[in-house]
Amino acid sequence: MSGIGERLLGGFAEAFGGQPALVVRAPGRVNLIGEHTDYNxxxxxxxxxxxxxxxxxxxxxxxxxxxxxxxxxxxxxxxxNPERVGGWRDYVRGVVDQLRQAGIAVPGGELAIAGSIAKGTGLSSSASLEVAVARVILESVGQSLDAVQLALLAQRAECDFVGVRCGNLDQIASAATTLGHALLIDCRSLALRQIAMPADAVVMIVQSGVVRGLVDGEYNRRRAECEAAAGILGVASLRDADEAMLDAARGRMDENTYARARHVVTENRRTLDAAEALEAGDLVRMGALMRESHVSQGKDFGITVPFTDALAGLMNEAIGKDGGARQTGGGFGGAVVGLMRKDRVAAVRNAVLESYRTPSGEVPLICIETPAAGAGPVA
Structure with a gap:
């Protein structure tokens, strides 16, 4: 049994006595590319x-x-009758509220939560919690939703109850991914495309040590700025815009609004190009797109910080041409994700440990990942 499994069962027994009738796991996610595109x-x-x-x-x-x-x-x-009280409790209560609104009679009982995802690091601890709670309650009452519908329910909990106007990326990634594959998500049609990770590629996640929160207004502010740009362009969302449209409308936008829209428009193009590159095993092209994405997040969207800029820069230098690194997640800190050949892992790790320290002066947490499976019961 894994450490988290032992901790969950031991904690359940200490809090409530006995064992849970059902255990569900839901993974965190790291976004290879496509930042702040989901709600657009x-x-x-x-x-x-x-x-x-x-x-x-x-x-x-x-x-x-x-x-x-x-x-x-x-x-x-x-x-x-779940009511808002703030903090982590609202994520659980929000899921229960959405299940209730969907006609599910949520029972009382005992529920224990354990996680291995550091909070505020850009790896979607909140979405993972929402998906796991929704899935375990549905399983316990003999109900089910397909992975996308489960994810959308979890998203509504975060938007409508918690108050973070998030897109659907994080919840879909937690609920609908497949072992060994990246997941290309069309956030409008909800079409999913599973893309096999090249056999010799690995993902490195390095925590910058800059912990960020999304309910403090910056995330919601970026979303409002994108909606304002779409309104000026006369489109339903920035998904419907292209670079020519954006340039033609530049005179009707302030520089800030224009820059926000340019990031989203170019990031959508980069993400589609990256899917083709990854499917073809072209880590050179994939890496170039990841580096471009990081620059765009900083220059146009204003969500990188000096620590993540420095970390991405040294990782890109150590990775070389076969791969790349970029800030991942909502922004303003969190993690940097790197994609590389397996034979570069030691060199990249050494470069990070030698040259980077968190704001508190500590060595950063480094994780090596390959794509995991989406949410489901634990045997």
Whole structure:
């Protein structure tokens, strides 16, 4: 049994006695390319990672009692009437609220949560939690949703209950990925394309040590700026714009709005090109697109920070031409993702450990990943 599995079962027994009737895991994700495109109806290409959230549930009567083992905190509420209280509790309550609105009679009982995804690092701990809670409750009452519908329910919990106007990328990545594959997501049609990772390629995730939060307004502000640009262009979303349209309308936009739109328009193109490159095993082209994406996130979208810029720069130098690195996630810190040949891992790791320190002066956390499977029950 994995460490997280032991921790979950031990924590459940200590909090509630006995064992959960069902355990579900939901992975975090790292986005290879396609940042802030999801809520613009565009394209993104994440992989699921080995870091995950596990939820154990035992249905019963009365309130829903919850223990978050990583925080040493608890919650208890009426599943027929979840109310906002803030913090991690709202992610659980928001999922219950959405299930209730979908006509699911959510039972009371006991629910324990354990995770291996560091919070605020850009690897979608919140989406993983939402998907795991939704899946375990549905399984426990004999109901099911397909992976995309499950993800959309989890997304609504975060948008409507928690208050982060997120797109659907993170939840879809957690719910619908396939072992060994990246996932190209059309965030408008919800069409999914599984893309096999080249056999000799690996993903390195390095934590910058700059922890960011999304409910502080910056994420929602970027979304509003994109919506303003789409309005000026006269399109439903920036998915419908191209670079020629954007340049023609430049005189009607302030520089900030123009730059935000340019990132999204060019990032959509890069993501589609990257899917073709990855499918062909062309890490040279894929790496060039990742580097371009990082520059665009900083120059046009204003979401990189000096620490992630420095980290991406030294990783790109160490990776060489066969691959690339970029800031991943919502921005303003978090992780940098690198794609490289397996034979470059040691050199890149050494370069990071020798040359980079977090804001607190510590060596960064480095993880090596290959694409994991999406959410599901744990045997």
């Amino acid at each position: 109806d565009g394209f993104a290409m994440p992989i699921a990672i080995g870091q995950e959230t596990r939820v154990g549930f035992r249905a019963g009567s009365g309130p829903l009692r919850v223990t978050a083992l990583d925080f040493g905190e608890t919650d208890s509420f009426d599943p027929a």
